[in-house]
């Protein structure tokens with residue numbers, strides 16, 4: 277009886293060990309593939325944010341990690357610097373709109389060095405389907421209403437949704453979501469008026 281229990285115990289341990297080994301081996305072999313896929317997705321999205329002829333550097337490698345209230349919360353966010361012939365031509369800014377209806381909305385904003393928005397992408401949101409989710413590119417082209425728009429000055433009252441006297445449409449019965457994005461994009465545009473904050477920030481990783 278005791279011998280049989282010992283035998284089964286040993287078999288079970290061997291099986292557990294083999295499974296663990298298999299998991300570790302699988303994780304090891306897929307890690308590089310996952311990293312390569314993430315890098316390729318990052319490059320794809322960064323490549324859409326500014327006109328292709330406006331920069332000649334590798335955006336993903338020219339990245340600063342900024343911690344500033346301009347980016348919506350107290351966490352560090354990457355800001356990518358676009359350069360043409362070593363002259364800064366624009367920025368791609370990751371930030372969050374903290375006051376969406378269902379929490380934070382992660383944004384990516386391409387801005388040229390004159391402070392003109394080139395493209396906005398929503399990276400992540402939890403807004404309500406049919407109400408706040410019109411910010412999603414799969415649901416409409418509302419994000420394009422920011423393209424080529426600039427902030428005239430810090431108190432520019434037109435940088436607001438129409439319901440608040442500004443220029444941007446909101447959605448019927450769902451003003452909270454667009455208001456949150458409009459407000460955060462204003463902060464991004466205010467940030468790029470301080471290029472020294474970006475240049476002085478630490479690199480995202482070893483360049």
Ligand SMILES: Cc1cc2nc3c(=O)[nH]c(=O)nc-3n(C[C@H](O)[C@H](O)[C@H](O)COP(=O)(O)O)c2cc1C
Nearest residue numbers: 377403404407408409447448449450451452453454
């Ligand atoms: C279940 C539920 C989900 C809602 N989801 C959203 C949303 O995702 N985004 C939003 O702006 N408003 C949402 N609203 C509406 C807001 O509570 C609020 O009434 C609205 O944003 C105000 O916009 P209005 O001034 O145009 O009416 C939701 C309301 C309910 C009851």
